[in-house]
Amino acid sequence: MGHDTAEHGSNIKRIWKVFFILSIVTIVEVILGIIKPDFMIETYIVRMKLLNWIFIILTIYKAYLITWAFMHMEGETKGLRRSVVWTGVFLICYLIFILLTEGDYVFEVFKNGYKSWDF
Amino acid sequence: METAVNRTGTEGKTWGGGNEPLKVSYGKMMMWFFILSDALTFSGFLAAYGFSRFKFINSWPIADEVFNHFPFLHGVDAPMYYVALMTFILIFSSVTMVLAVDAGHHLKKNKVILYMFLTIVGGLIFVGSQAWEWKNFIKGEYGAVETRGGNILQFVDADGHRVALKDVAIVDTHAERTRHERKNGLWFVKEPSLPSFTVNEIKNGFSAKTDLLIRTQILDEKGHKTILSREASLAKLNNEVTGVVEGANLHHNEYGSPLFADFFFFITGFHGFHVFSGVMINIVIFFNVLLGTYERRKSYEMVEKVGLYWHFVDLVWVFVFTFFYLV
Numbered sequence: 001m002g003h004d005t006a007e008h009g010s011n012i013k014r015i016w017k018v019f020f021i022l023s024i025v026t027i028v029e030v031i032l033g034i035i036k037p038d039f040m041i042e043t044y045i046v047r048m049k050l051l052n053w054i055f056i057i058l059t060i061y062k063a064y065l066i067t068w069a070f071m072h073m074e075g076e077t078k079g080l081r082r083s084v085v086w087t088g089v090f091l092i093c094y095l096i097f098i099l100l101t102e103g104d105y106v107f108e109v110f111k112n113g114y115k116s117w118d119f
Numbered sequence: 120m121e122t123a124v125n126r127t128g129t130e131g132k133t134w135g136g137g138n139e140p141l142k143v144s145y146g147k148m149m150m151w152f153f154i155l156s157d158a159l160t161f162s163g164f165l166a167a168y169g170f171s172r173f174k175f176i177n178s179w180p181i182a183d184e185v186f187n188h189f190p191f192l193h194g195v196d197a198p199m200y201y202v203a204l205m206t207f208i209l210i211f212s213s214v215t216m217v218l219a220v221d222a223g224h225h226l227k228k229n230k231v232i233l234y235m236f237l238t239i240v241g242g243l244i245f246v247g248s249q250a251w252e253w254k255n256f257i258k259g260e261y262g263a264v265e266t267r268g269g270n271i272l273q274f275v276d277a278d279g280h281r282v283a284l285k286d287v288a289i290v291d292t293h294a295e296r297t298r299h300e301r302k303n304g305l306w307f308v309k310e311p312s313l314p315s316f317t318v319n320e321i322k323n324g325f326s327a328k329t330d331l332l333i334r335t336q337i338l339d340e341k342g343h344k345t346i347l348s349r350e351a352s353l354a355k356l357n358n359e360v361t362g363v364v365e366g367a368n369l370h371h372n373e374y375g376s377p378l379f380a381d382f383f384f385f386i387t388g389f390h391g392f393h394v395f396s397g398v399m400i401n402i403v404i405f406f407n408v409l410l411g412t413y414e415r416r417k418s419y420e421m422v423e424k425v426g427l428y429w430h431f432v433d434l435v436w437v438f439v440f441t442f443f444y445l446v
Contacts, residue, residue, distance in 0.1 A: 011221050019214045023207065030203040033445045041342065052446045059441040063434055070217045070430045080141040080148065084155050092162040099166045103173030118268035
């Protein structure tokens with residue numbers, strides 16, 4: 001404790017502001033998910049649809065807001081912040097890279113390899 | 120008594136204990152590291168989901184078609200509205216939690232009580248909504264048939280609208296058979312519940328109703344499912360179909376790949392279990408607040424710790440929402 005009692009005037013204003021941003025982002029996501037604009041589906045960036053990139057970036061933004069504002073990560077020391085955030089981000093990126101590469105490879109084998117799996 | 124205490128001679132020095140380099144209490148720091156490890160568990164699940172999806176990238180079910188129910192709106196196509204509402208409920212319960220933590224910093228007991236109560240209510244509504252989503256998913260809507268290769272074929276009319284099995288099949292009342300049960304047959308043999316229609320009833324109905332077509336799992340460039348011609352539909356139905364699928368379980372899934380259902384049950388189930396245990400822990404802390412435990416301690420840090428866990432549950436849902444329902 002101790003360290004953060006002093007800086008607590010009141011966070012209530014900021015809490016509602018963050019809630020407002022989170023709501024707006026969620027509404028934007030849902031609207032995009034329902035109308036699915038054509039150009040966002042047809043444009044590919046690094047082999048993924050632009051629409052999916054937008055969803056993922058907005059999700060990471062929401063995760064950042066929840067961790068920093070609601071879980072109060074912004075008020076923790078550098079050491080704690082890095083040992084939690086960097087560890088998680090590094091391991092998760094590594095895992096995603098490996099599994100998605102492998103999944104794509106298996107798809108190619110099913111598609112082009114001399115194997116039939118639908119019989 | 121002096122000898123009973125081991126003195127190291129380092130009291131008051133950096134390595135003598137009582138020093139907090141991270142400037143948080145032990146409990147809060149461990150809550151953070153627990154959250155880190157739990158986040159890795161969830162990302163393991165979600166990455167495995169991504170692996171399976173990339174493996175079947177051209178035949179994965181379309182979430183909009185699967186989760187399109189809304190309470191009291193039967194038969195209305197409402198893609199994702201309900202899950203968006205669930206997301207709001209969880210984010211809002213996160214807000215009331217952080218307000219409870221804030222009130223705790225100012226030692227305002229009554230405000231902590233109010234906000235924690237709202238958090239618990241929000242959590243319960245969310246778990247209930249998830250149960251309702253599961254019910255719809257397990258029950259299914261239109262039904263489908265499955266081929267020998269394990270692929271799902273769905274029925275559509277000439278305009279491409281889905282047609283339910285009951286509108287396809289011509290029921291043959293002579294061929295009806297009852298389900299075998301232990302009480303009226305072999306006590307050591309079990310039979311799962313029978314589908315409402317047999318494969319033959321579906322085949323007869325499909326040949327008689329000439330405007331019906333078959334839709335396969337394969338996605339075209341625009342992300343729509345491929346619809347076969349009438350001849351190809353008939354050939355596929357008569358040569359390959361082995362069973363009727365209604366709804367979803369761990370082995371069969373009327374919406375497409377069974378892996379979709381497996382991951383849906385596993386990931387949302389694991390998350391729902393977290394929400395449930397979060398509600399339970401919240402209730403324990405809520406009663407402690409009511410009894411004035413933290414008032415006497417002059418510190419509401421326990422509310423802060425359980426708050427961290429509760430926000431984490433919300434954080435995970437943000438990712439589940441994106442990867443299961445949006446992407």
